[in-house]
Amino acid sequence: MKKIKFFIITKSVGFLINLTSYTALEKAKLQAYRLFSSPRKGKLHRENLPKTLRNTTLETFHYDGEDFQTYIWPGNEEIILLVHGWESNASRWKKLLPYLKPLGKTIIAIDAPAHGLSEGTELNVPKYAECLNVLIRKYQPKTIIGHSVGGAAIAYYLNKYQPEAKPNGAKLNPEIEKVVLLGAPSDFKIISDNFVKLLSLNSRIETQLEAYYQQKFNIHINDFSGHKFAQNFSQKALIAHDTEDSVVLIDEGRKYAKAWKNSIYIETSGLGHSMHDANLYQKIVEFISEA
Structure with missing residues (x-):
């Protein structure tokens, strides 16, 4: 049930971003990047540390x-x-x-x-x-x-x-x-591709994201490789x-x-x-x- 719910949510979010890309491509790109770079869990509270x-x-x-x-x-x-x-x-x-x-x-x-x-x-x-x-x-x-x-x-x-x-x-x-x-x-290209696939983002968003990574990090996505x-x-x-x-x-x-x-x-x-x-x-x- 959790997997089905996650699938529905991710595809729905991706659909909305794709829809936005046809009227406000810059906005759609930034929405996608925020999702990509924002963790959903991992925070701690000082009064209740592990x-x-x-x-x-x-x-x-x-x-x-x-x-x-x-x-x-x-x-x-x-x-x-x-x-x-x-x-x-x-x-x-x-x-x-x-x-x-x-x-x-x-x-x-x-x-x-x-x-x-x-x-x-x-x-x-x-x-x-x-x-x-x-x-x-x-x-x-x-x-x-x-x-x-x-x-x-x-x-x-x-x-x-x-x-x-x-x-x-x-x-x-x-x-x-x-x-x-x-x-x-x-x-990094694999990480980005997996994110695009997870949300079923269209090629317009994918191209914009990769250009944004290069602008933000000053390195081409194909050269962004630890090995x-x-x-x-x-x-x-x-x-x-x-x-x-x-x-x-x-x-x-x-x-x-x-x-x-x-x-x-x-x-x-x-x-x-x-x-x-x-x-x-x-x-x-x-x-x-x-x-």
Whole structure:
């Protein structure tokens, strides 16, 4: 019943946007983009935080007119940064944290814009990467772990924000040494096409959306690909993807693994998109612990 209801709603919304496109194409385009970039769930309330996020140090950052939230589990001077995916929040790391904490490192998790306790109504990969840049400049993590769209934001960040030397020899954007991607999408074109298909949007809207992406992000949709960015990455990477992931198909993980020169690829089966698994988490710990 829920699937039928969702189908009816999405097709009805798409029909209305298509109808609008014949009289007000600009308006229809913006309606479609707002739907595309606005998460429907993942928000949290400060007075009722999940148990995982209680008893942490909360630090709020301000960027581009909005506040975004981080949670800190204190440890030594080496930092691990956790980056969740679409319609989620920092509590998604509940099952991984018991494996990371014994390492003794400081762990920091972010609520993406429009998610968790963070402000905003819109999330896209470049915006997420800009927030990561704010955190990475301050905390200088050695390891960064991303799930789903969080992984795509990491790839975008690594491509855009290369380390920059300062006059005193320090680095403005310090080099991250290790990256873990879990079920991460690569091709933005696939994400966009799936959205168009979901709502059955017409070609007029599709063309307008793709032009809008290029205008907004300053990159052609066909070049907006994490695995293309990864060809130039020097960091060590652990890339994991599940063969039964119905949200981000397995080919996306395989493309990352093929392009990322210094990477380890783990292909799982039966975990779906969530990628929660004790064996996988143990391998992540071993990867982080390697010299």
